[in-house]
Amino acid sequence: MRILIAFDTHSYSSRIVSEVAKLAANTWADITMLAVQPAGSGNKTDATLAKALRQYRTDFIDQFDAGDQPYGGNISNEEFVQKNGAWELSKHSPALASRKELLLKIRVGDPAKEILAEAREHEADLIVLGCTKGLDSQWKGEVDLPQKIAKKAACSVVVIKEKKVPTTLTCCLDQTHVSQSSLEMINQIVTLYQAELKIVGLTDNKGTDGKAGVENSIAQILKYYAERQISAWIKLVRPEDLEEYVAEVSRENMVGLWMGKKSLLGKIFSPNLVGKLVNHSQSSVLILR
Amino acid sequence: MNMGLLALDENLASSIALRYASQLVNMLTLQLQAGHVEVPDKKQHSGGTGWVRRTWERGLQEAGQQAVQRLLNTEKVPCPFIGSPKVFIGDRDKEFLAELGSGRYDLFIEGNLNTSDINNFYELISSPLYTKTPCPIMVVKNLVSSDSVALLCGDGVDHQSVIPKALSLLKGDALHYDLIFYRYQETEATVSTNKDEAGTVLVEAEKLLQAANIKPANVQVVTGTPESVAAMLKKYCLVATSFPVRKTPRLELLAQCPSPILLCKNKARKSS
Numbered sequence: 001m002r003i004l005i006a007f008d009t010h011s012y013s014s015r016i017v018s019e020v021a022k023l024a025a026n027t028w029a030d031i032t033m034l035a036v037q038p039a040g041s042g043n044k045t046d047a048t049l050a051k052a053l054r055q056y057r058t059d060f061i062d063q064f065d066a067g068d069q070p071y072g073g074n075i076s077n078e079e080f081v082q083k084n085g086a087w088e089l090s091k092h093s094p095a096l097a098s099r100k101e102l103l104l105k106i107r108v109g110d111p112a113k114e115i116l117a118e119a120r121e122h123e124a125d126l127i128v129l130g131c132t133k134g135l136d137s138q139w140k141g142e143v144d145l146p147q148k149i150a151k152k153a154a155c156s157v158v159v160i161k162e163k164k165v166p167t168t169l170t171c172c173l174d175q176t177h178v179s180q181s182s183l184e185m186i187n188q189i190v191t192l193y194q195a196e197l198k199i200v201g202l203t204d205n206k207g208t209d210g211k212a213g214v215e216n217s218i219a220q221i222l223k224y225y226a227e228r229q230i231s232a233w234i235k236l237v238r239p240e241d242l243e244e245y246v247a248e249v250s251r252e253n254m255v256g257l258w259m260g261k262k263s264l265l266g267k268i269f270s271p272n273l274v275g276k277l278v279n280h281s282q283s284s285v286l287i288l289r
Numbered sequence: 290m291n292m293g294l295l296a297l298d299e300n301l302a303s304s305i306a307l308r309y310a311s312q313l314v315n316m317l318t319l320q321l322q323a324g325h326v327e328v329p330d331k332k333q334h335s336g337g338t339g340w341v342r343r344t345w346e347r348g349l350q351e352a353g354q355q356a357v358q359r360l361l362n363t364e365k366v367p368c369p370f371i372g373s374p375k376v377f378i379g380d381r382d383k384e385f386l387a388e389l390g391s392g393r394y395d396l397f398i399e400g401n402l403n404t405s406d407i408n409n410f411y412e413l414i415s416s417p418l419y420t421k422t423p424c425p426i427m428v429v430k431n432l433v434s435s436d437s438v439a440l441l442c443g444d445g446v447d448h449q450s451v452i453p454k455a456l457s458l459l460k461g462d463a464l465h466y467d468l469i470f471y472r473y474q475e476t477e478a479t480v481s482t483n484k485d486e487a488g489t490v491l492v493e494a495e496k497l498l499q500a501a502n503i504k505p506a507n508v509q510v511v512t513g514t515p516e517s518v519a520a521m522l523k524k525y526c527l528v529a530t531s532f533p534v535r536k537t538p539r540l541e542l543l544a545q546c547p548s549p550i551l552l553c554k555n556k557a558r559k560s561s
Binding site: 216231 | 301302403405434
């Protein structure tokens with residue numbers, strides 16, 4: 001598993017480090033910490049961004065016990081190396097004995113496009129990014145960046161809103177086609193936040209074998225979580241009510257939407273609605289693919 | 290010892306009800322009988338008599354037994370039943386009503402999934418089974434692990450009959466009780482106020498609990514919309530109240546409530 005964490009230099013970015021570290025500790029994922037500097041900044045790294053990334057890495061590594069350090073220890077005097085038009089700083093020093101990769105990377109160009117390109121080129125399973133809290137979720141200086149990533153990424157995305165720890169994860173799942181990795185991702189998020197899990201299924205789902213099909217599929221999902229000691233609430237919602245329901249719960253709860261290629265929710269929720277959800281949600285948003 | 294009839298079908302709602310019931314028997318003085326109604330398809334209906342009809346009925350009986358056994362095998366829940374599951378053939382409401390009418394049961398338990406459509410819940414509680422039942426009914430919507438019970442008063446609940454009945458079913462030392470008087474109001478968040486706001490209702494209800502040597506942990510008036518108060522009720526493993534008979538805010542509250550609910554009869558059932 002590879003997690004791509006997209007950073008800038010603002011407080012909503014620094015805040016997500018400890019949360020991603022917990023996620024990394026649970027999943028043993030390879031990590032890419034990515035920042036994007038504007039084109040035309042010369043043949044060198046943006047000093048502020050580079051410094052911020054190094055600090056994020058230090059903060060990330062500090063979340064692990066010294067004796068249990070899958071990403072190696074801290075070093076302070078290394079430099080970014082130019083590679084394929086970007087700058088990278090990787091920990092491959094034998095002295096650090098890292099078991100998992102922790103790559104720092106600075107790309108050049110438009111932040112949204114570069115984050116998506118990095119996720120695509122290196123087959124990230126999950127993009128994590130922070131953003132400002134409240135009704136207009138943004139990256140400072142970038143218009144609608146969190147929305148663009150949530151809409152356009154080919155992999156799962158978590159948008160973590162500043163200073164809002166969710167107490168409930170409400171997951172809308174298209175029961176027939178939910179992937180194992182998505183179920184596991186939900187498990188990780190619930191564990192990460194110690195949140196309650198609410199599973200929302202669709203009634204009259206034409207994509208399944210009627211009511212019995214919906215119920216059998218939810219039963220399987222429930223069983224999956226019961227085996228992991230996670231109890232879940234169930235709510236069935238009519239497809240025509242789903243958009244309104246999601247808008248309502250997103251005021252209080254973290255919302256997870258399964259938007260895989262085969263998902264019926266993908267037909268109900270257009271990419272624009274996903275962007276709107278990210279924008280209007282008062283809590284964090286998880287887009288599963 | 291109270292006796293409960295647990296309705297089992299091969300579906301998610303029954304799966305949840307079965308798991309919940311297995312929790313209950315460890316907490317309460319409750320014995321359970323599993324029951325299932327095999328509803329024949331219209332095409333299946335036998336017009337025959339004698340051997341033909343007996344063979345047809347035996348086939349349906351076996352199909353019902355197998356359906357319940359598959360559920361029990363799948364769930365692997367340690368829920369002790371007093372005997373093998375009873376399988377009835379015919380209309381679900383009529384058959385369960387006939388069984389409950391035998392007088393052996395103090396409680397009927399069934400699963401019902403929580404939906405966004407309030408009409409589904411209204412149809413449920415307007416059904417013959419719910420309107421004619423001789424005993425309280427427990428509707429299990431979710432599996433909740435908690436030891437707190439909400440005794441919900443107000444909006445037409447006859448607390449003088451509902452609370453003693455609920456306590457007789459829930460007797461045991463495992464549960465804690467909150468007394469809640471629900472009052473509808475269009476407010477963003479729920480507001481909890483002192484019991485005096487409910488006039489004499491909560492004072493009388495508290496006395497009923499005291500008579501059973503129970504001290505409620507909280508006694509309060511909760512004001513808000515059905516949605517907001519229903520969200521608050523999810524911390525309870527059970528919400529006990531009376532059968533609502535009309536579309537009132539309390540009915541909407543119970544429809545939205547994600548926790549299992551216990552419906553007891555008002556004494557006169559003139560209104561609710």
